[in-house]
Amino acid sequence: MAQVIMDKFTKNVFKEKSIIDPNKKVRAAVVGIGWIAEAQVDSYLRCEDVDLVALCEIVPGKAEAFMEALGIQDRGIKVYNSTKEMYEHEKLDVVSICTANASHCQLVVEALDAGANVLCEKPMCVTLDEAVTMCRAAKRNNKILSVGFQPRMTKYMQDIVNIVRSGELGEVYYIQSGGGRRHGIPTPFGTSLIESSKSGFGAMGDIGCYSLDMLLNAVGYPKPLTVSAYKSDFFGKDPNYYKGHPEYAEAFDVDDFAAAFIRLEGGIILDFRIAWAMHMDTTGDALILGKKGGLRIPSTPAWNGSFDGPLTIYHDVAGEQVQTVLPFEDEDIGELYYKKVRAFVSAVNYGTEVPSPAEQILYQMAILDGMTRSAELGKEVDIVIPEI
Numbered sequence: 001m002a003q004v005i006m007d008k009f010t011k012n013v014f015k016e017k018s019i020i021d022p023n024k025k026v027r028a029a030v031v032g033i034g035w036i037a038e039a040q041v042d043s044y045l046r047c048e049d050v051d052l053v054a055l056c057e058i059v060p061g062k063a064e065a066f067m068e069a070l071g072i073q074d075r076g077i078k079v080y081n082s083t084k085e086m087y088e089h090e091k092l093d094v095v096s097i098c099t100a101n102a103s104h105c106q107l108v109v110e111a112l113d114a115g116a117n118v119l120c121e122k123p124m125c126v127t128l129d130e131a132v133t134m135c136r137a138a139k140r141n142n143k144i145l146s147v148g149f150q151p152r153m154t155k156y157m158q159d160i161v162n163i164v165r166s167g168e169l170g171e172v173y174y175i176q177s178g179g180g181r182r183h184g185i186p187t188p189f190g191t192s193l194i195e196s197s198k199s200g201f202g203a204m205g206d207i208g209c210y211s212l213d214m215l216l217n218a219v220g221y222p223k224p225l226t227v228s229a230y231k232s233d234f235f236g237k238d239p240n241y242y243k244g245h246p247e248y249a250e251a252f253d254v255d256d257f258a259a260a261f262i263r264l265e266g267g268i269i270l271d272f273r274i275a276w277a278m279h280m281d282t283t284g285d286a287l288i289l290g291k292k293g294g295l296r297i298p299s300t301p302a303w304n305g306s307f308d309g310p311l312t313i314y315h316d317v318a319g320e321q322v323q324t325v326l327p328f329e330d331e332d333i334g335e336l337y338y339k340k341v342r343a344f345v346s347a348v349n350y351g352t353e354v355p356s357p358a359e360q361i362l363y364q365m366a367i368l369d370g371m372t373r374s375a376e377l378g379k380e381v382d383i384v385i386p387e388i
């Protein structure tokens with residue numbers, strides 16, 4: 001079997017645009033000053049055409065302490081403890097929503113209705129109904145709603161898209177997600193990701209949304225039609241799993257493993273699996289199978305939109321089975337958060353392409369919503385997406 005190593009493929013997907021005009025400022029605010037807020041605040045501060053004017057955090061003193069820790073307390077950034085109060089006092093062009101998943105819908109709609117364009121952290125929300133409500137609010141206000149998927153900013157992800165769109169694989173009929181964690185229920189920051197009242201779902205939505213975005217984006221986000229899903233919580237509910245913190249097992253009421261079989265428009269099958277915990281190192285590599293070729297996307301030990309190792313195309317050349325290995329370049333993951341914010345600001349300020357637009361991520365939410373329903377009913381369910 002022949003193996004070819006390609007030494008050149010795409011150039012870096014994200015290019016700092018020369019269109020950036022430091023005199024054309026947008027006024028920005030960040031809501032929810034927790035873990036991910038640091039990357040967002042830092043990114044806004046790096047954008048020459050952004051005035052970061054406000055932070056909003058319901059826990060009194062938390063935003064002030066955050067600014068002190070970052071050494072930005074003298075930048076004139078105002079702190080609010082309620083979004084209502086913030087919108088009464090500030091006219092904002094862009095707002096980032098960085099709170100727990102279950103609050104995204106309400107806070108995003110409020111920001112859009114206040115006249116802002118919104119960058120919402122992943123996952124978009126918790127249910128299909130919420131996703132529809134959010135898309136309708138964006139449409140009603142004629143504003144941009146982007147969902148924060150920083151892996152989209154990588155050359156790696158762009159290579160995957162380019163390979164599929166180039167026709168190299170022929171017509172795609174099967175896509176399979178991979179990765180997952182052996183021991184990675186996210187409790188280092190408390191219980192906000194393992195309580196459904198805050199997070200909505202477990203591994204399925206928290207890291208499954210990255211797998212879904214990677215594969216669906218590659219094949220052009222076809223409409224989902226049906227889903228049959230399974231989810232379990234064997235590790236999350238086990239007090240022995242959490243060394244020294246058996247109380248987490250009491251709080252845990254989401255999934256730590258999920259698998260699903262999804263039919264997509266155009267005859268494509270999506271075979272999905274994800275885990276926060278399992279007695280296995282990986283659920284496998286992600287695969288894209290087409291009539292002319294197949295693409296292997298190596299899994300990572302702690303899948304969260306990360307990537308590790310070269311992409312390989314399996315195809316026949318002149319009757320021979322050939323593997324083409326694409327060069328693998330490490331990318332600076334920290335920079336992806338900046339690129340995500342930069343791409344969103346450019347879409348608002350200069351009308352460039354909206355990164356991960358809500359109308360697209362709506363389909364992903366329809367799948368996650370269908371998975372939850374199917375797993376609970378124990379049978380296949382239809383996915384019906386209302387008009388926006």
Ligand SMILES: NC(=O)c1ccc[n+]([C@@H]2O[C@H](COP(=O)([O-])OP(=O)(O)OC[C@H]3O[C@@H](n4cnc5c(N)ncnc54)[C@H](O)[C@@H]3O)[C@@H](O)[C@H]2O)c1
Nearest residue numbers: 032033034035036056057058059098099100101121122123
């Ligand atoms: N893109 C990524 O790589 C990435 C990484 C981590 C988390 N996230 C996502 O970011 C979101 C937040 O995660 P986190 O880990 O930063 O959470 P976190 O719990 O650390 O922070 C959330 C903050 O929001 C505040 N808050 C809650 N309701 C509020 C309200 N109504 N108004 C103002 N503040 C409010 C909380 O007090 C808390 O300080 C989640 O949706 C998560 O999935 C994304």
